[in-house]
Amino acid sequence: MEYVNPEGLRLDGRRPMEMRQIRAEIGAVAKADGSAVFEMGNTKVIAAVYGPREVQNRSQQISDKALVRCEYSMANFSTGDRMRKPKGDRRSTEISLVIRQTMEACIMTHLMPRSQIDIFVQVLQADGGTRSACINAATLALADAGIPLRDLVTSCSAGYLNSTPLLDLNYVEDSAGGPDVTVGFLPKLDKVTLLQMDSKLSIDLFENVMQLAIEGCKAVANYIREILLENTKQLEYRRGL
Amino acid sequence: MKEEGEREVVTPGEVLGKASDVRAGRGAYLAPHNNLVYASLTGFRRALSPSPDSPDQRPTVEITDHKAHGAVPEPGSIVIARVTKVMAKMASADIMCVGPKSVREKFSGIIRQQDVRATEIDKVDMHLSFRPGDIVKAIVLSLGDARAYYLSTAKNELGVVSAESTAGATMVPISWTEMQCPLTAQIEHRKVAKIGG
Numbered sequence: 547m548e549y550v551n552p553e554g555l556r557l558d559g560r561r562p563m564e565m566r567q568i569r570a571e572i573g574a575v576a577k578a579d580g581s582a583v584f585e586m587g588n589t590k591v592i593a594a595v596y597g598p599r600e601v602q603n604r605s606q607q608i609s610d611k612a613l614v615r616c617e618y619s620m621a622n623f624s625t626g627d628r629m630r631k632p633k634g635d636r637r638s639t640e641i642s643l644v645i646r647q648t649m650e651a652c653i654m655t656h657l658m659p660r661s662q663i664d665i666f667v668q669v670l671q672a673d674g675g676t677r678s679a680c681i682n683a684a685t686l687a688l689a690d691a692g693i694p695l696r697d698l699v700t701s702c703s704a705g706y707l708n709s710t711p712l713l714d715l716n717y718v719e720d721s722a723g724g725p726d727v728t729v730g731f732l733p734k735l736d737k738v739t740l741l742q743m744d745s746k747l748s749i750d751l752f753e754n755v756m757q758l759a760i761e762g763c764k765a766v767a768n769y770i771r772e773i774l775l776e777n778t779k780q781l782e783y784r785r786g787l
Numbered sequence: 788m789k790e791e792g793e794r795e796v797v798t799p800g801e802v803l804g805k806a807s808d809v810r811a812g813r814g815a816y817l818a819p820h821n822n823l824v825y826a827s828l829t830g831f832r833r834a835l836s837p838s839p840d841s842p843d844q845r846p847t848v849e850i851t852d853h854k855a856h857g858a859v860p861e862p863g864s865i866v867i868a869r870v871t872k873v874m875a876k877m878a879s880a881d882i883m884c885v886g887p888k889s890v891r892e893k894f895s896g897i898i899r900q901q902d903v904r905a906t907e908i909d910k911v912d913m914h915l916s917f918r919p920g921d922i923v924k925a926i927v928l929s930l931g932d933a934r935a936y937y938l939s940t941a942k943n944e945l946g947v948v949s950a951e952s953t954a955g956a957t958m959v960p961i962s963w964t965e966m967q968c969p970l971t972a973q974i975e976h977r978k979v980a981k982i983g984g
Contacts, residue, residue: 689829692852734825777829778831779796
């Protein structure tokens, strides 16, 4: 099947190096300490952060760091067919673990010993790249909650189809069975915190695809920063300063 | 109105300066591998000038946070608590306010027999000092054990601030050990706080 036509356009009309449209909103869940909605094209994800608060299960308390818990689930209506088991299945457990490890690397847990930070991410609409959208939403929610972070973690995926590196795969391109590289990146510190890949890719092509995903991460980071600055200015206006 | 250019908004990960020029305050941290100070919160950046007699003359940069976090009791802070249980050697209380701020989630505190007052501490009768439902003003002694903070009312201005008599009316303090009910004129024993001059 042709994923990149001879003119160089993909199935949804994008160029190979073009990301989908990003949109983010802070403060969607009023009861949570921090929350955000993040959209990448048709993929829509909502994240809510609770914490730092007292550890609910005393046996899991860590004396010198905060405990970070993460739960990823997909809404029943998020995919085309109504899903039977939205959480607790292997894919959700794996993605929960991946998001937890990524966020734990950038939260300054040593500043909040004996406490717990809960990150809940739910996919409202799934069209490929849900893992990346969840990490971006979780970063925004953590920054909204005022939890100290080393840097903003941003994530983007890239693939390789029809001999072309493609940035930000949607569901159709993802299910083509080609390689799918997901990168979690700290833009200001210039460090990679998450690197996952499906399928196979030769090592020299892998370098190109990973760099493309990193460029995508930097673009997402700029957008997230703008959203945070805009939100802070709005809060200041409302406080009358 | 907000002054442009004087106060800058920063997001986590932005560089605030070199470690040789600035010191990392609240909301900032020092990355050891390249000696730069980065921001860890989103907010306005403020520079605090150092005190003139300190050996380190670098200004401290800190980020003002926007989320209102609930207050947390610290050793030495004055708290308002409601007594929940009175036992032979101690009384449990739920801490409701720390200083002028109310808390977001419940904290437990304990007032031990030896911390009720400053004199004759081994002759204290807990039931003549507190009753369940009393509002007390106490000072936090320490973080205590895993279950509760340790509180003390061993000062003149600490102790029961407001209490209800068995008849249901708010009692009036008459001395540092007694309160009287305005409806029934019954006198009940409490460790009363001295409010005012």
